[in-house]
Amino acid sequence: MLEVTAIAKNFGGLKVLQDVSFTAGSGMVTALIGPNGAGKSTLVNLIAGVLRPTNGTVLLDGVDITGMSPVKVFEAGVARTFQVSGNVSELNVFECVALAAYRRARGYREANRLAREQLERFDLWQYRREAIGDIPSAMVRIVDFARGLVSQPKVLLLDEVMAGLTPHEVDIVIERVRECRAEGIAIVMIEHVMQAVNALADKAVVLNHGRIVTEGALAEVTAHPDVREAYLGAA
Ligand SMILES: Nc1ncnc2c1ncn2[C@@H]1O[C@H](COP(=O)(O)OP(=O)(O)O)[C@@H](O)[C@H]1O
């Protein structure tokens, strides 16, 4: 289980997150929703160790991982995708996933096998020789998803992985998320594709202006007047 407690993040004088607390249970999809600029990606970066919070703690199965480096957080069992990938690497799709597999595998043969399994699972095997820097950003996010899974994470942070996909591709990724849930992974899903949110969210947490507005069952949450306001205000 992931427990985020009283998280705050300031960038200089700008308060991007204030007093954010929520939990994401194992074998559950927790949808983190809210308009652009609400602070969702910042929250993912804080959990993943890319940013340090100004205040608050992040616990993974009761262990404090606040302020650990991204590599340590990953090794502790938190995998993530990037909304905007800064990955301009010349590694190809296969190498990118295999590199993550080396952390867990006993040798390169096993790492290669694990990487192949995940790439086939996501229908990416045919793109294995493409350089990461050359493929569309929507595909990079799916490669990051596959890469996260080879590490057998406890927590999976998905930052808008459905964006830019066709409805058919969305269905495939929804199926993959369901499998992750069935495997007992705690999934935190930031998503604007409502088809996916409706299909997957066991719980929704709504963020606006860096604060949690409400949380609960999706139907409850989307009926909340402040949530309607947040979305209409943003439109
Ligand atoms: N490194 C940064 N420095 C200053 N402001 C930032 C930084 N990263 C994000 N922000 C600001 O924080 C706010 C939340 O951004 P973000 O977390 O990307 O929102 P979301 O993912 O919900 O769209 C925005 O106003 C954004 O401009």
Ligand SMILES: [Mg+2]
């Ligand atoms: Mg974002």
